Amino acid sequence: MKIDDKKLRELEKKVLAYRFREKNLEDRKIYDEVFDHETLMTIYGLTTKGYFDTLDFPIATGKEGNVFRATTIDGDYVAVKIYRMSNSTFNNIQKYITGDMRFRSVGKNKRRTIHLWAQKEFRNLERMHTNGIIVPKPITCVKNIIVMEFIGIDETPAPHLRSVEIESPDELYNTLYDNYKKIYKKAGLVHADFSEYNILMTESGPTIIDVGQAVLTNHPMAREFLERDIKNLARYFKRFDIQVEVEDLMKDILEEEK
Ligand SMILES: Nc1ncnc2c1ncn2[C@@H]1O[C@H](COP(=O)(O)OP(=O)(O)O)[C@@H](O)[C@H]1O
Numbered sequence: 001m002k003i004d005d006k007k008l009r010e011l012e013k014k015v016l017a018y019r020f021r022e023k024n025l026e027d028r029k030i031y032d033e034v035f036d037h038e039t040l041m042t043i044y045g046l047t048t049k050g051y052f053d054t055l056d057f058p059i060a061t062g063k064e065g066n067v068f069r070a071t072t073i074d075g076d077y078v079a080v081k082i083y084r085m086s087n088s089t090f091n092n093i094q095k096y097i098t099g100d101m102r103f104r105s106v107g108k109n110k111r112r113t114i115h116l117w118a119q120k121e122f123r124n125l126e127r128m129h130t131n132g133i134i135v136p137k138p139i140t141c142v143k144n145i146i147v148m149e150f151i152g153i154d155e156t157p158a159p160h161l162r163s164v165e166i167e168s169p170d171e172l173y174n175t176l177y178d179n180y181k182k183i184y185k186k187a188g189l190v191h192a193d194f195s196e197y198n199i200l201m202t203e204s205g206p207t208i209i210d211v212g213q214a215v216l217t218n219h220p221m222a223r224e225f226l227e228r229d230i231k232n233l234a235r236y237f238k239r240f241d242i243q244v245e246v247e248d249l250m251k252d253i254l255e256e257e258k
């Protein structure tokens with residue numbers, strides 16, 4: 001790749017600016033870890049290919065990485081999820097990788113594992129999106145970075161289900177259960193981190209996010225993850241007096257199509 005020194009320097013300056021915006025020392029440390037040299041080069045590559053032009057601000061800082069809002073040259077928004085290339089990311093994802101046929105050959109290589117992890121999230125997202133499930137539209141994935149549709153209300157990232165008031169809980173329940181069932185039946189996956197923290201709400205309804213840890217339905221832990229997801233759904237809707245029988249839903253999902 002031919003590197004435009006000026007552009008790369010600009011990028012480094014912007015990243016530095018984020019770093020100093022973070023007053024908290026811990027957060028600052030996280031930033032240093034997120035923007036290692038290779039990641040900066042990947043961001044640079046994505047900007048030269050036109051996937052986005054600027055990283056605007058961090059939407060969230062998580063255990064394994066950060067999600068940013070970014071703007072394209074046409075002024076459209078995208079979401080950019082960057083996995084941190086650290087031991088802690090590697091350690092956190094191990095339990096989901098063991099037993100997944102798609103990761104058979106990875107072994108103990110930290111870099112490759114994290115890259116593959118981002119690939120896995122992207123592929124899970126594609127599988128769900130092509131099967132009509134309400135997830136952000138996947139755009140591209142390079143190394144430890146995923147670019148996808150920005151879910152927001154104009155400028156602002158969409159709030160989590162946990163922090164909004166619900167007007168029609170029955171309708172929301174039906175939409176979420178319908179989509180959850182499709183994830184299993186059509187995409188052949190178990191989400192494995194399904195909760196009000198991983199559902200974003202816009203005027204047009206809910207969007208399910210954070211599909212990195214989703215496993216194939218034949219994964220040895222699939223059944224356990226499925227039950228946990230359904231229990232979360234039941235727990236959330238209990239407050240609206242919507243009775244969700246975990247066992248009935250499990251049966252409904254696991255039942256073979258006739
Ligand atoms: N496509 C998106 N559009 C807008 N915000 C997003 C998008 N994807 C993630 N986010 C925000 O970033 C947060 C972290 O992303 P998520 O994929 O849940 O990663 P994790 O929880 O593993 O850190 C989300 O809770 C949400 O607030």
Ligand SMILES: [Mg+2]
Binds near residue numbers: 197198210
């Ligand atoms: Mg999340």
